[in-house]
Structure formats: structure tokens, C-alpha cells
Amino acid sequence: MTEPILQVDGLRKEFGELIAVDDVTVRVREGGSLAIVGESGSGKTTVAKMIVGLEVPTAGSIRACGSDRSTPARSTAERRRRGREVQIVFQDPYTSLDPRQTVERALDEVLRLHQGWDAPRRRSRVLELGELVGLDARQIRALPRALSGGQRQRVAIARALAAEPRVLILDESVAALDVSIQAQVLNLLADIRDETGISYVLISHDLAVVRQLTEETIVMWRGRVVERGPTAQVLDDPQDDYTKRLRASVPRPGWKPTRRALAGVGEEMDP
Amino acid sequence: MSTAAPPVEAVAAVERRSWLALLRATGAAGVASAVAIAIAAFVAAFGPLLAPDSPYLGQLSSSYVGPTGGHLLGFDGQGRDLLSRLLGGARTSLVGPLTVVVICILAGTVLAVSAAWKRGTYDAFVSSGLDVLFAFPGILLAILAAAVFGAGLVAASLALAVAYTPYVARVLRGAALRERSQQYVAALEVQGASAFSICLRHLIPNMLPLIVAQATILFGYAMVDLAAISFLGLGVQPPNPDWGVMIAENQSGVVQGYPLAALAAGICIVIVVVAFNILGERLYDQAQAERR
Amino acid sequence: MSEGPASAALLEVEDLVVDLPVEGEMRRVLHEVSLSIRAGEAVGLVGESGSGKSMTARAIDRLLPPGAAVGGAIRFDGGNVTALSGAQLRRFRGEVAMIFQDPRAHINPVRRIGDYMTEALRTNRDVPNAEAEDRAVDLLESVGIEDGGRRLRQYPHELSGGLLQRVMIATALLTQPRLLLADEPTTAVDVTTQAEVMAILDDLRREFRLAMLFITHNLELAAAVCDRTAVMYAGQVVEVRASSLLHDDPLHPYTAALAAARPDISATKDRLASIPGRPLSAFEAPSDACAFAPRCTHVRDACRQQRPPLIELDRGLTRCLRADELRGHMGPETA
Numbered sequence: 001m002t003e004p005i006l007q008v009d010g011l012r013k014e015f016g017e018l019i020a021v022d023d024v025t026v027r028v029r030e031g032g033s034l035a036i037v038g039e040s041g042s043g044k045t046t047v048a049k050m051i052v053g054l055e056v057p058t059a060g061s062i063r064a065c066g067s068d069r070s071t072p073a074r075s076t077a078e079r080r081r082r083g084r085e086v087q088i089v090f091q092d093p094y095t096s097l098d099p100r101q102t103v104e105r106a107l108d109e110v111l112r113l114h115q116g117w118d119a120p121r122r123r124s125r126v127l128e129l130g131e132l133v134g135l136d137a138r139q140i141r142a143l144p145r146a147l148s149g150g151q152r153q154r155v156a157i158a159r160a161l162a163a164e165p166r167v168l169i170l171d172e173s174v175a176a177l178d179v180s181i182q183a184q185v186l187n188l189l190a191d192i193r194d195e196t197g198i199s200y201v202l203i204s205h206d207l208a209v210v211r212q213l214t215e216e217t218i219v220m221w222r223g224r225v226v227e228r229g230p231t232a233q234v235l236d237d238p239q240d241d242y243t244k245r246l247r248a249s250v251p252r253p254g255w256k257p258t259r260r261a262l263a264g265v266g267e268e269m270d271p
Numbered sequence: 272m273s274t275a276a277p278p279v280e281a282v283a284a285v286e287r288r289s290w291l292a293l294l295r296a297t298g299a300a301g302v303a304s305a306v307a308i309a310i311a312a313f314v315a316a317f318g319p320l321l322a323p324d325s326p327y328l329g330q331l332s333s334s335y336v337g338p339t340g341g342h343l344l345g346f347d348g349q350g351r352d353l354l355s356r357l358l359g360g361a362r363t364s365l366v367g368p369l370t371v372v373v374i375c376i377l378a379g380t381v382l383a384v385s386a387a388w389k390r391g392t393y394d395a396f397v398s399s400g401l402d403v404l405f406a407f408p409g410i411l412l413a414i415l416a417a418a419v420f421g422a423g424l425v426a427a428s429l430a431l432a433v434a435y436t437p438y439v440a441r442v443l444r445g446a447a448l449r450e451r452s453q454q455y456v457a458a459l460e461v462q463g464a465s466a467f468s469i470c471l472r473h474l475i476p477n478m479l480p481l482i483v484a485q486a487t488i489l490f491g492y493a494m495v496d497l498a499a500i501s502f503l504g505l506g507v508q509p510p511n512p513d514w515g516v517m518i519a520e521n522q523s524g525v526v527q528g529y530p531l532a533a534l535a536a537g538i539c540i541v542i543v544v545v546a547f548n549i550l551g552e553r554l555y556d557q558a559q560a561e562r563r
Numbered sequence: 564m565s566e567g568p569a570s571a572a573l574l575e576v577e578d579l580v581v582d583l584p585v586e587g588e589m590r591r592v593l594h595e596v597s598l599s600i601r602a603g604e605a606v607g608l609v610g611e612s613g614s615g616k617s618m619t620a621r622a623i624d625r626l627l628p629p630g631a632a633v634g635g636a637i638r639f640d641g642g643n644v645t646a647l648s649g650a651q652l653r654r655f656r657g658e659v660a661m662i663f664q665d666p667r668a669h670i671n672p673v674r675r676i677g678d679y680m681t682e683a684l685r686t687n688r689d690v691p692n693a694e695a696e697d698r699a700v701d702l703l704e705s706v707g708i709e710d711g712g713r714r715l716r717q718y719p720h721e722l723s724g725g726l727l728q729r730v731m732i733a734t735a736l737l738t739q740p741r742l743l744l745a746d747e748p749t750t751a752v753d754v755t756t757q758a759e760v761m762a763i764l765d766d767l768r769r770e771f772r773l774a775m776l777f778i779t780h781n782l783e784l785a786a787a788v789c790d791r792t793a794v795m796y797a798g799q800v801v802e803v804r805a806s807s808l809l810h811d812d813p814l815h816p817y818t819a820a821l822a823a824a825r826p827d828i829s830a831t832k833d834r835l836a837s838i839p840g841r842p843l844s845a846f847e848a849p850s851d852a853c854a855f856a857p858r859c860t861h862v863r864d865a866c867r868q869q870r871p872p873l874i875e876l877d878r879g880l881t882r883c884l885r886a887d888e889l890r891g892h893m894g895p896e897t898a
Contacts (some may be wrong), residue, residue, distance in 0.1 A: 077463075079463040090454040090458065096455050096458060100473075109472075159462075160458075
């Protein structure tokens with residue numbers, strides 16, 4: 001049995017009194033795709049941040065590509081090495097790029113971090129990466145402010161892929177995009193998976209996007225995993241009350257939204 | 272192929288604006304200020320060579336005599352050629368504030384960026400330390416420095432630098448915190464870039480408009496404060512030509528009805544300070560407008 | 564349904580044109596927008612970025628930025644809206660209320676909730692403070708917030724985003740408006756909170772016989788909660804249709820393409836039918852061709868020769884020259 005490309009066990013994160021993540025266990029097989037579904041306060045983004053090292057777990061373990069990353073990297077070299085295993089694309093296209101750096105220089109900077117190549121070789125790889133995400137040479141030379149939201153997300157994806165990671169975490173990466181652009185980027189992600197065999201972890205609250213891109217799903221609520229299983233099964237036949245409520249909240253023809261009592265399941269906690 | 276480059280995209284190939292173009296964009300006032308500063312810098316560098324007469328030697332019989340042939344601005348209270356003294360005084364009048372600004376900006380940037388990056392106890396420590404320094408007004412520290420180290424430009428400049436650094440650090444810390452929370456910084460951290468390279472290559476360049484604006488405004492304040500300190504006799508010492516010293520020396524002329532000497536030095540100070548303020552503000556506005 | 568019995572339209576927008584000053588020149592952001600809303604009717608306004616949907620609502624509520632030039636007609640209850648000023652304008656605002664996407668940006672953080680809620684009643688309707696607060700507490704209950712008295716004394720930062728959105732809705736209803744303009748009220752909240760908010764709006768609409776213009780980028784949401792839906796593209800209305808028919812029998816290729824581009828929650832598609840290019844902004848729309856032509860799979864030469872007029876078809880409106888012949892297969896062709 002081959003080891004999963006990403007393995008999380010008993011992950012826990014406390015912020016003082018608040019338990020943001022409580023006993024989360026997850027497996028992602030190589031080439032597979034997992035969705036972490038939840039609303040605000042569910043802890044899904046905190047899980048993602050712990051996997052890439054932006055937060056330190058209070059307890060639990062994380063293994064990616066065969067090596068442990070439960071504790072912070074002890075050196076910059078170690079952090080770079082981990083960067084070649086798992087990368088992340090964030091939600092907001094407008095702050096995910098340095099406004100003073102052209103796309104070309106941003107990608108080049110990442111290549112210089114991970115590869116000892118000379119300039120011509122880096123340059124051709126930059127163009128390749130651009131092609132991979134559907135950006136032409138002129139867009140590669142542009143500054144972020146000349147690019148649209150969808151184009152900037154493509155750049156963010158290219159930058160993540162420049163490290164040639166085995167796992168890519170997409171933290172609501174298409175949520176801020178127009179519907180027609182979202183479709184383009186979702187297709188792009190599917191193409192990239194076909195071409196490179198990369199594994200995805202998709203953090204999203206949008207169940208239709210989850211259905212389109214992933215094969216396994218876990219549902220999080222207030223820090224805990226309340227349901228897990230193949231995506232189709234979780235969405236078509238939810239077992240947990242919260243998952244059922246989530247599923248029922250998605251608008252569709254003939255949908256009649258119903259009210260619940262104020263302090264209901266999933267309602268944001270009011271202080 | 273759904274990933275084909277979209278046909279309707281019209282991308283404005285925007286290259287980073289050169290500094291010259293940025294300057295031109297600040298408008299007439301901005302350019303005029305830049306010219307004024309350039310002239311002042313030139314004079315500071317070559318003043319003594321440009322002076323038609325010696326700034327030091329004078330004849331008391333010419334005291335406060337007005338403009339005559341060969342002496343464009345006349346004489347000061349000690350009978351020295353006023354124009355030559357102004358040209359000679361540019362050097363200390365500008366170098367002093369320059370020293371203050373360089374030290375403050377360097378120290379302030381390092382403190383601000385490191386505090387914003389590390390956050391936590393280090394940040395609290397630095398912020399508290401700066402809060403203590405806030406309590407000391409610049410001129411008071413300068414007087415203290417003069418008492419301890421003796422009067423002079425160096426002591427006064429260093430004292431002012433210590434007093435101003437907290438202001439710079441506080442403003443820059445806010446900007447550094449904002450930059451640090453941008454998602455591209457997180458992306459670079461995940462890539463494994465070192466904290467130092469992220470701060471140097473990304474954080475600071477994005478704060479540059481603010482740093483430059485702070486520097487120019489600071490220059491104005493430092494110049495006025497140093498002139499005041501020299502006026503009080505604790506900075507540049509006479510007979511060195513220094514605009515602040517010149518105001519002090521030629522006070523008596525104002526009372527006697529010969530204001531030109533003191534006024535000329537004062538006007539020089541005002542022109543340079545205003546030029547720096549205008550330029551700094553315009554550059555900042557322009558850089559912010561271009562950012563998004 | 565463009566015909567109806569004696570119930571004339573409560574709101575009528577006719578050939579609305581809006582120009583905004585941008586960097587020294589006037590840019591057109593709305594091109595001849597027309598729509599109508601009857602009393603008690605919910606009309607959805609759907610579009611992507613730059614479509615002009617928010618701008619339309621702002622034009623109706625007279626909230627355009629200074630320097631805007633408005634052409635065409637906006638009539639509320641028969642009266643011309645664009646000519647109102649002073650006391651009349653304030654009264655109008657009492658009849659047409661607006662709620663926004665981000666409540667925190669629209670509620671003064673240094674005043675209490677009670678002050679925010681009762682302000683319109685106290686200043687525009689001269690209602691005494693105590694009575695205004697009573698009404699506020701009643702409405703808070705209608706939106707599902709109990710213990711209203713305590714809430715009135717709280718500050719905005721003490722409430723979560725979802726609660727603030729309910730407060731904003733309750734506030735909008737305090738002046739007993741007849742039309743509610745909802746500008747993406749649920750875009751920034753969780754999907755379960757969205758369902759809750761939509762249910763509240765539904766109840767309140769029925770209780771107060773409230774008409775609503777519901778603006779969103781989410782086609783399914785609009786179609787599910789509104790009687791009729793208008794679709795906007797590049798500052799123009801391109802289709803108006805009964806919501807029940809919108810999905811299965813759209814009258815414009817853009818609507819069909821939008822629906823096809825959306826992933827399906829009940830099935831995985833190999834690839835989504837994505838529309839090439841990016842949404843056009845209003846000021847980029849050509850005046851002598853169909854704005855959607857460059858991205859449309861059904862385009863013909865005629866589409867590039869004139870801007871198609873908005874015509875009636877099967878009780879709806881459409882801006883597609885080929886709408887009649889394309890009915891039934893409006894979806895994007897894989898040509």
C-alpha cells in the first residue's frame with residue numbers, strides 16, 4: 001500500500017481559549033483530490049495554513065511526501081525543501097502578487113529559490129509556466145495592475161507550480177472570480193492535474209465547485225470533521241445534520257429557503 | 272482548448288515608471304521643488320568654490336552695507352560678503368539635516384520592519400523602547416548633548432537623530448505591518464524565501480514611497496531644528512557660515528534697520544524646507560495613486 | 564410578464580443612460596437600461612463584473628457619485644425620480660430602501676445600533692424616539708433577533724456579519740418602504756446564513772407586500788427567489804425572463820452560457836463549457852455591434868453591424884438578433 005502523499009493525524013490548533021481545529025485526520029492519495037468544506041469559523045483555512053507551515057499545530061502530526069512537517073522548519077533550506085512538496089494558492093487575486101514586480105520577475109524569483117539554473121534556462125521555464133496557465137508573453141511581462149482578477153489567479157497558480165510541488169492547496173482560490181472566469185480556471189486546474197499528476201486539496205464553501213474538482217470530501221464545522229467520504233456520496237446522500245443543512249442551503253430551481261431559530265446550527269456565534 | 276489565451280484580453284504592457292517620469296507626474300510645483308533642492312545640493316557641494324569672496328574675511332567698515340557693485344547682496348554685520356557666506360553656509364546647513372535623515376531612516380526602517388515581521392514580544396519590546404524615546408523633545412536632547420559632548424554640528428545632529436527615530440519607526444511600522452499581512456508575503460514564506468530577502472526585496476520596496484515622503488518631511492524639521500540649535504549657539508559655531516548661525520549673528524541688523532542679512536539666511540532655510548515638503552508629499556501621492 | 568392587469572408598474576426604468584467622469588472624461592456605464600417592477604414583485608438583476616447591475620440600483624436610489632450624468636427616465640409610482648430633491652427626495656428614500664453587501668461599510672461604527680436604526684424615522688418622519696425604538700425592536704424580532712432592547716444598545720463591532728446584515732434589513736424596513744433594492748446582500752455571508760437571510764426576505768416581502776430588486780452574480784439564487792430575472796452584460800440589459808423559464812428556455816446566448824459555465828452540484832462534468840475571453844465592462848461596449856459578439860458561439864455578421872435592440876419575445880425581453888431561431892438550443896456550441 002503506497003503511502004498517502006499527504007497525511008494529517010489528530011491535528012489540533014488552539015488560539016488561547018479558542019479551539020480552532022480539533023482532532024482532524026485526513027488522507028490524500030497521490031494524484032487524488034480532497035475537498036475541505038466548511039463555512040466561516042469551521043477551521044478549514046487554519047488546517048491549510050498548518051499544512052503549509054504558516055501556523056504551528058498545537059498538537060497532532062502532518063506528513064507530506066514521506067517526511068514529517070509537524071514542527072516548524074529549522075532552517076531556510078528546510079523551508080524551501082518543504083515548499084517543493086506542498087504549495088498554496090490563496091483567495092484574493094488582488095493581494096497575492098507583489099504590485100511592484102512583473103509576473104516574469106515573480107516567477108523568476110521562485111525559480112531561483114529552488115533551482116540552480118542560469119538565466120536563459122530560467123527564462124524559458126518562465127515562458128513554459130505561463131503557457132501552462134494560459135498566459136502569453138505580453139502578460140508575463142506585465143505588472144499585476146495591468147491584469148484582471150482571473151489573470152492574477154493564473155499567475156498565482158503558475159508561481160505555486162514553479163516550485164513543482166506534489167500537493168497544491170487551493171484556499172478558496174476561485175471564490176472571488178466571476179462565473180465565466182471561474183469556469184476557465186477550474187478547467188485549467190483539471191488540465192494541470194491531467195498533465196502533471198499533482199494532488200489537490202481544495203478548501204471551499206461552494207459545493208458545486210467541490211463536486212467538479214474533487215473525489216473525496218471532508219466537512220468541517222467548528223473545528224471538527226463531521227462527515228467524510230467520496231464527494232459524490234457526501235453531496236448526494238449526506239448523513240450528518242450539518243452537511244444536510246449545508247446541502248439544503250444551495251439555491252436551485254424550486255428552492256424554498258426556510259428559517260430556523262436564531263442560535264441555530266452553523267449560525268455565526270455572536271459575542 | 273479551454274486554456275487558450277483569451278482573445279479579448281487587452282493587456283496594457285505597463286513597465287515600472289522611471290523616477291524621472293514619476294517626477295514629471297508630480298506637477299509644476301513638484302518639479303520646481305526638485306530643481307530648488309538640486310540647486311541647494313549643488314551649492315552645498317561646491318559652495319566655497321562658487322563664492323566670489325571669502326566667507327570669513329571682512330571689514331567692519333562695510334558692516335551691513337547694502338548691495339553694491341560686485342557684492343550682490345551686500346555685507347553682513349561683520350562686513351563679510353553676504354552672498355559668499357550664504358553659499359559657504361549651504362554646506363553645514365544641509366549636511367546636518369542629511370545626517371539626521373540618513374540615520375533616522377536607516378534606524379527607523381530596521382526597527383519598524385523587524386518589529387512588524389517578528390511581531391510578538393520583540394515587537395512589544397521595540398515599541399515600548401520607542402515610546403520612552405518619544406518623551407524627549409529633539410532640542411532638549413541637543414542641549415543635553417551639547418552639555419555633555421560640547422557644542423557642535425555632530426553632537427546636535429546625533430541628538431536630533433535619536434529624538435526623531437521613534438516618529439519614523441512608528442509610521443513605518445504601520446506600513447510594514449500592512450505589507451506583511453498581504454497574501455504575497457505569505458506565498459513567499461511558503462516558497463521558503465528567507466525573512467531577510469522578503470523584507471529587503473518586497474516589504475521595503477513597497478514601503479519606499481512612504482519612506483521617501485518621511486525622509487523629505489524629516490529633512491525639513493531637522494533643518495529648522497538644527498538652525499535653531501545653531502542660533503542658540505549650541506550647534507555650528509561662529510565664525511563658520513551656517514544659515515542658522517547667520518540669523519543669530521545678524522539679529523542686531525534687523526533692529527537697526529538692516530534686515531537683509533538675517534532675512535536672506537532665513538529665506539534660504541524656508542525655500543529648502545518648503546521644497547522638500549512639497550516634493551515629498553507629491554511623490555508620495557503619486558506613488559500611491561499608481562500602486563493599484 | 565410585461566402585460567398585467569390594472570396594477571401598473573411600481574418602478575419603471577426606461578432607457579436609463581448613465582455617464583461617469585473617469586480620469587477627466589465621461590464614460591458610459593449604463594446603456595439604455597429598461598426594466599419594470601410591479602408592487603409585491605421580486606425581480607432579480609444578474610451580471611458579472613462591469614455589467615452595471617450595482618450602478619442601476621444606485622441610479623434608482625439616487626446614489627450615483629458626483630459628476631454623474633443621467634439620461635432616460637426612472638419613475639416610481641408614476642413620479643419622476645431624477646427630478647426629486649430635498650424633502651421629496653427624503654420621502655422617496657423612505658419608500659425605496661436599499662441594503663448592501665457589506666453591512667460594516669454602511670453602518671457607522673461609533674454609534675449604537677439603536678441610533679443607526681431609528682435615524683431615518685426620527686429625522687425624516689419626526690417619529691418620537693421611544694416609538695421609533697419600539698418599532699425597531701419589533702422589526703428585529705421579524706428578522707429573527709430576539710432581545711432587541713439589548714441589541715439596540717450594542718455597537719456594530721459586537722455583532723457578527725450575519726447579524727449585522729439582519730439589522731440592516733430590519734432598518735431598511737422601518738420606514739415601511741414599498742420597494743427594496745438589495746445589492747448583493749448575501750454575497751459576503753456563508754451559504755447557510757444566505758439561506759436564512761433569503762427566507763427572512765421572503766417572509767417580509769409577503770408580510771409587507773414589498774417589491775424587491777435583487778442584485779446578484781449568482782444566477783441560480785436569483786432564479787430561485789425572484790419572479791422574474793433580468794440579465795445584464797456590459798452595461799446593458801440583455802434578457803428579462805420569468806425565472807421559471809430562465810434555465811430551460813433562455814432567450815439570450817449569454818444567459819445560456821452563464822448557466823453552462825457553472826459547475827453542477829449533482830454531477831461532475833469532464834470540463835465546464837467556459838466562455839472564452841473576459842466579461843466586457845460597460846465603457847468597452849461598442850455602440851454599433853452586439854457587446855457579446857466576440858465571445859458568442861452563435862455569432863453572425865449581422866451581430867457585428869448594429870447594437871441589437873431590446874425586443875419582446877414570448878413574454879420576455881431579449882437583445883439577441885437570433886433569439887427566435889436559437890430558442891431551444893441557446894447553449895454554447897462546441898464549434
